[in-house]
Amino acid sequence: MAVDISFVVGGEAGQGIQSMSFVLGKTLMRGGYEVLITQDFESRIRGGHSFARVRAAERHIQATSEKIDILIALNAETIDLHKGEMDAAGLVICDRGKLKTGDKNGDNFLDIPLERLAAEKGGDRLMSNIVTIGAVVGLINYDFGLLADVLGEEFGRHGDKTVEGNRAAARAGYEYASQHFADRTSPRVAPRGPTEKIMMTGNEAVALGAMVAGCKFVSGYPMTPTTSILEYIAEKGRRFNIPVVQAEDEISAANMVVGAAYAGARAMTATSGGGFCLMVEALSLAAMTETPMVVVLGQRPGPAIGLPTRTEQSDLEFALYGGHGGFRRPVLAPSGVAEAFWLTVKAFNIAEKYQTPVILITDHDLADCYNTVERFDLKKAKVDRGQTISDEEAASLTNYKRHLITESGISPRALPMQGNSLVVTDSDEHDEEGHMIEDAETRTRMVLKRQRKFDRLQDDMDEPTITLRPNSEFTLIGWGSTYGAIKEAAELLEADGIAASVLHLNALWPFPVDAVTRALAHSPKAFVIESNATGQLARLMRAETGIKAHKSILKFDGRSFSPQYIVNSLKKEVS
Amino acid sequence: MVTASDKVKVEDYASTSAVAWCPGCGNFGILRAMKKALVELQLRPHQVLMVSGIGQAGKFPHYLQCNVLNELHGRPIPAATAAKIVNTELTVIAISGDGDAYGEGGNHLVHAMNRNVDMTYMVHNNQVYALTRGQACPTTDLGFTTTMNPNGAWVSLRPLALAVACDCSFVARGFAGDGEHLAMLIQMAIRHKGFALVEVLQPCPTFNHRNTFQWYSQRVYKLDEAKDYDPKDRGAAFNKALEWGDRIPIGLIYRNDRPLFEDYLGVTGKVPLVREKTDPLQFESLIDEFK
Numbered sequence: 069m070a071v072d073i074s075f076v077v078g079g080e081a082g083q084g085i086q087s088m089s090f091v092l093g094k095t096l097m098r099g100g101y102e103v104l105i106t107q108d109f110e111s112r113i114r115g116g117h118s119f120a121r122v123r124a125a126e127r128h129i130q131a132t133s134e135k136i137d138i139l140i141a142l143n144a145e146t147i148d149l150h151k152g153e154m155d156a157a158g159l160v161i162c163d164r165g166k167l168k169t170g171d172k173n174g175d176n177f178l179d180i181p182l183e184r185l186a187a188e189k190g191g192d193r194l195m196s197n198i199v200t201i202g203a204v205v206g207l208i209n210y211d212f213g214l215l216a217d218v219l220g221e222e223f224g225r226h227g228d229k230t231v232e233g234n235r236a237a238a239r240a241g242y243e244y245a246s247q248h249f250a251d252r253t254s255p256r257v258a259p260r261g262p263t264e265k266i267m268m269t270g271n272e273a274v275a276l277g278a279m280v281a282g283c284k285f286v287s288g289y290p291m292t293p294t295t296s297i298l299e300y301i302a303e304k305g306r307r308f309n310i311p312v313v314q315a316e317d318e319i320s321a322a323n324m325v326v327g328a329a330y331a332g333a334r335a336m337t338a339t340s341g342g343g344f345c346l347m348v349e350a351l352s353l354a355a356m357t358e359t360p361m362v363v364v365l366g367q368r369p370g371p372a373i374g375l376p377t378r379t380e381q382s383d384l385e386f387a388l389y390g391g392h393g394g395f396r397r398p399v400l401a402p403s404g405v406a407e408a409f410w411l412t413v414k415a416f417n418i419a420e421k422y423q424t425p426v427i428l429i430t431d432h433d434l435a436d437c438y439n440t441v442e443r444f445d446l447k448k449a450k451v452d453r454g455q456t457i458s459d460e461e462a463a464s465l466t467n468y469k470r471h472l473i474t475e476s477g478i479s480p481r482a483l484p485m486q487g488n489s490l491v492v493t494d495s496d497e498h499d500e501e502g503h504m505i506e507d508a509e510t511r512t513r514m515v516l517k518r519q520r521k522f523d524r525l526q527d528d529m530d531e532p533t534i535t536l537r538p539n540s541e542f543t544l545i546g547w548g549s550t551y552g553a554i555k556e557a558a559e560l561l562e563a564d565g566i567a568a569s570v571l572h573l574n575a576l577w578p579f580p581v582d583a584v585t586r587a588l589a590h591s592p593k594a595f596v597i598e599s600n601a602t603g604q605l606a607r608l609m610r611a612e613t614g615i616k617a618h619k620s621i622l623k624f625d626g627r628s629f630s631p632q633y634i635v636n637s638l639k640k641e642v643s
Numbered sequence: 644m645v646t647a648s649d650k651v652k653v654e655d656y657a658s659t660s661a662v663a664w665c666p667g668c669g670n671f672g673i674l675r676a677m678k679k680a681l682v683e684l685q686l687r688p689h690q691v692l693m694v695s696g697i698g699q700a701g702k703f704p705h706y707l708q709c710n711v712l713n714e715l716h717g718r719p720i721p722a723a724t725a726a727k728i729v730n731t732e733l734t735v736i737a738i739s740g741d742g743d744a745y746g747e748g749g750n751h752l753v754h755a756m757n758r759n760v761d762m763t764y765m766v767h768n769n770q771v772y773a774l775t776r777g778q779a780c781p782t783t784d785l786g787f788t789t790t791m792n793p794n795g796a797w798v799s800l801r802p803l804a805l806a807v808a809c810d811c812s813f814v815a816r817g818f819a820g821d822g823e824h825l826a827m828l829i830q831m832a833i834r835h836k837g838f839a840l841v842e843v844l845q846p847c848p849t850f851n852h853r854n855t856f857q858w859y860s861q862r863v864y865k866l867d868e869a870k871d872y873d874p875k876d877r878g879a880a881f882n883k884a885l886e887w888g889d890r891i892p893i894g895l896i897y898r899n900d901r902p903l904f905e906d907y908l909g910v911t912g913k914v915p916l917v918r919e920k921t922d923p924l925q926f927e928s929l930i931d932e933f934k
Contacts (some may be wrong), residue, residue, distance in 0.1 A: 327722025
């Protein structure tokens with residue numbers, strides 16, 4: 069049977085859960101597996117309960133499984149919370165003597181003296197988490213060399229001594245598990261050979277996409293779950309002259325982006341719903357002044373501060389409509405890590421081509437998960453700056469009109485100091501030259517111009533992902549990060565003899581009216597699946613296409629959809 | 644085409660836009676002073692970016708010749724900051740009224756003064772909200788009654804003291820009624836390497852009948868003529884910035900030449916970011932890190 073194995077690593081914040089899951093995931097990728105790592109942590113720095121799910125499979129996966137094959141418990145709470153999810157043949161790895169309370173006995177408990185091995189072999193009892201990873205690699209009969217390589221890369225910056233300590237700790241765990249549990253019927257995960265894949269988070273993909281697209285200015289105010297986009301570019305951007313300015317607030321960050329973009333630099337900010345609230349005023353300004361602007365909106369549950377470290381899709385309508393004055397803006401919604409990269413590149417191109425703000429909407433689930441993807445082929449990344457005025461043209465340009473009324477609605481764009489022409493624009497309604505006006509006629513022409521420029525936008529959008537199954541009884545519809553769970557739910561249903569088609573949107577505006585209408589003609593019973601309490605996509609679909617969803621499957625507990633959850637909810641609805 | 648040898652004249656800054664200020668507005672004096680300063684600095688209109696906010700001062704850039712980004716209320720500073728960072732060759736001047744600078748945009752002002760980007764910030768302070776027809780503003784004198792403050796203004800900010808506290812690298816005050824002096828201050832501010840705040844006392848003949856042209860004229864005195872005043876003495880500058888009432892100082896109040904934010908970001912003296920071309924292939928090495 070094809071390998072598809074799920075681990076949960078659980079403990080307190082500060083015990084290195086994130087690092088352990090990353091090392092395990094990367095080690096599994098190096099042996100040719102597809103990996104997904106999701107983090108579940110509380111809004112605190114120490115204590116509490118944190119855990120990560122690591123799933124590895126032979127095929128590409130983008131959703132977590134509800135069933136745990138191996139539970140790595142660094143505290144008793146991990147066992148209490150997750151024992152119900154254990155597969156019948158599942159195993160628990162723990163340092164029994166160190167677990168303060170909780171159920172820690174049973175045939176499936178593998179007791180390893182993690183702290184003792186860490187202290188004796190690694191030289192530091194804090195390395196018990198690394199001993200654990202070594203034990204897991206031993207338990208599943210995997211290649212220790214791959215783990216040793218990853219440890220070298222991860223700890224190399226701390227010096228050879230640290231690397232050797234960690235490798236020794238890991239080897240101690242590996243050998244302990246190999247010697248003591250050789251007789252256990254544990255899952256076997258044999259290396260499948262080298263891989264060309266890469267593994268990164270959604271945020272890293274967005275940050276890389278921005279850099280590749282030629283983003284030259286980033287400003288932001290830290291907010292979960294998009295802070296790491298700002299941090300990544302702040303760190304790596306130094307080599308490529310991409311300044312990241314930490315602004316005093318999100319109002320400033322968004323207006324900085326407008327200022328930089330007006331001056332001619334590709335510019336971006338990243339935030340979450342609360343920060344986006346402060347940015348919508350500038351979004352409206354960007355629409356009025358026709359300034360290209362990319363805003364990454366990583367959603368988390370609200371209203372207000374909500375659940376800061378968890379996931380939701382409740383800012384869809386806010387992204388579509390936020391901002392005064394009634395203006396449209398493209399809203400792109402990547403369904404996974406690879407799409408997060410490519411749609412970020414697209415967001416910059418669209419922003420400049422249509423001289424508009426563009427929102428890239430993600431959520432905690434996508435932002436923070438690690439997933440294996442095909443290496444991005446940078447030869448395919450194109451920078452399209454839209455209708456610009458060349459330096460030669462600018463040199464002889466007279467009477468330049470920044471907001472020239474054209475048939476397409478798009479005005480050729482010159483930049484300040486490109487030539488001697490002046491670039492004038494205004495948040496007040498303005499004429500073609502950019503000067504303030506009051507008259508009704510100019511106002512009307514300008515509104516129509518700004519609307520008209522989106523007439524051909526749909527041509528630049530990617531088709532939604534559509535999987536039509538013959539004789540399908542219904543269509544599962546979703547958007548953004550839930551793609552992996554929905555796709556897999558349809559596969560599970562298919563295995564159960566229930567045919568379901570899948571329609572997944574990677575853009576909310578412009579809404580793919582034709583594609584949705586066509587897909588639903590195939591199988592009209594629509595189940596709209598989304599992580600919010602108000603059924604925002606279902607309402608949008610009805611507004612845009614007139615098609616009413618048959619049912620909505622909603623989840624708003626701050627946790628991600630799993631394929632099994634969707635299957636169970638659906639069966640309940642149709643039975 | 645204009646060649647470098649052509650001298651910049653005041654006519655080069657003449658605008659064709661119809662002016663929407665009241666007759667007698669202090670803004671006219673500020674506009675003349677600004678043009679005079681730009682001509683004396685021999686800056687060409689295309690080299691200048693003015694980023695303004697909302698209020699009567701927000702219209703200012705439309706009444707001369709330059710690149711214009713008329714921003715939202717209170718937000719010119721962030722946009723001006725970023726424009727300067729991505730194109731260090733631009734002469735960036737942000738323009739606000741008292742509501743824009745000290746009310747709506749107060750947080751940006753505090754941090755911009757501290758950040759020290761090389762730009763000039765002109766604040767037209769007429770001590771009243773004129774565009775919205777006469778409400779109190781952060782610098783309205785205590786007790787001044789308005790439609791929205793029938794019991795009289797309750798707060799009265801001393802923004803230049805705030806500027807000194809924030810170590811703003813150049814803090815000056817001018818008077819719209821003394822164009823020569825104001826033009827000199829604007830020139831100094833533009834030449835100054837760093838964030839230069841120039842507050843301008845501006846009579847509003849329509850909504851402020853207390854702080855009139857005559858009222859200011861009787862009170863202002865020039866610090867440049869005070870022999871023993873040293874604008875580099877922060878303590879003295881703080882006291883001077885608090886002085887308000889019978890005597891109001893104008894001129895350079897505080898100066899502290901210190902490193903620019905652009906230096907910290909590493910954009911000083913390089914090709915402006917707006918002219919850099921990106922080759923996507925240069926990022927292959929970053930992708931390697933995810934193998």
